[in-house]
Amino acid sequence: MTEATTAGLLAELATLEDPRVREVNAKHGDDHGVNLGGLRAIAKRLRTQHDLARELWRTDDSAARLLALLICRPKAFGRDELDAMLRGARTPKVQDWLVNYVVKKSPHAEELRRAWFHDPDPAVASAGWALTVERVAKKPDGLDLAGLLDQIEAEMKDAPERLQWAMNHCLAQIGIAHAVHRDRAMRIGERLQVLRDYPTPSGCTSPYAPAWITEMVRRQEG
Numbered sequence: 001m002t003e004a005t006t007a008g009l010l011a012e013l014a015t016l017e018d019p020r021v022r023e024v025n026a027k028h029g030d031d032h033g034v035n036l037g038g039l040r041a042i043a044k045r046l047r048t049q050h051d052l053a054r055e056l057w058r059t060d061d062s063a064a065r066l067l068a069l070l071i072c073r074p075k076a077f078g079r080d081e082l083d084a085m086l087r088g089a090r091t092p093k094v095q096d097w098l099v100n101y102v103v104k105k106s107p108h109a110e111e112l113r114r115a116w117f118h119d120p121d122p123a124v125a126s127a128g129w130a131l132t133v134e135r136v137a138k139k140p141d142g143l144d145l146a147g148l149l150d151q152i153e154a155e156m157k158d159a160p161e162r163l164q165w166a167m168n169h170c171l172a173q174i175g176i177a178h179a180v181h182r183d184r185a186m187r188i189g190e191r192l193q194v195l196r197d198y199p200t201p202s203g204c205t206s207p208y209a210p211a212w213i214t215e216m217v218r219r220q221e222g
Helices: 003-014 019-027 036-046 050-058 062-071 079-088 092-105 109-117 122-138 145-158 161-177 179-192 209-221
Strands: none
Touching: 003 036, 003 050, 003 062, 036 062, 050 062, 062 092, 079 092, 079 109, 079 122, 092 109, 092 122, 109 122, 122 145, 122 161, 145 161, 145 179, 161 179, 161 209, 179 209
């Protein structure tokens, strides 16, 4: 794809800019105001175009990077390329989409999970924890779930926000998916009180781990 195509897409994304969306996103650390429904419509029109995705990523524009993650071919990225992309993903939304839409589908996912899990950069470590949540839910064999609970109990309370969220998700997922560890996961959440007072819209599940576990188990058993 030509630079003009990339430039044209940047111009099209600019037409989706909404100051109100930007204001809300800024509160969560994101630096774009693009309507994501409109962005997804562009991605649907473009379909998979991996070379174009790489060009869009190189613009360093958050909206363009989100679009890139929707039209790329996840298995075409190398391990080191994904590592560099994560470390260059400055905002939570770009990191979240990179991990969930690309890395989880990559043959390098487990290697990167292990590499990122103990990274000194909390944003990178949070990606390692997000990939661990996926393992807890779908492929727990080989994971030390009790050890994960030990680490969460010792570190989550004082962890930086993005890392704390990922660790809390892991705590909840262990409690939801593994009945043998459920009581301990509940006790850890109750003792640490992380996200207990997080404002949760009506009809949504609270991110407070004991409430989250209780609700999801109720749905599973119902």
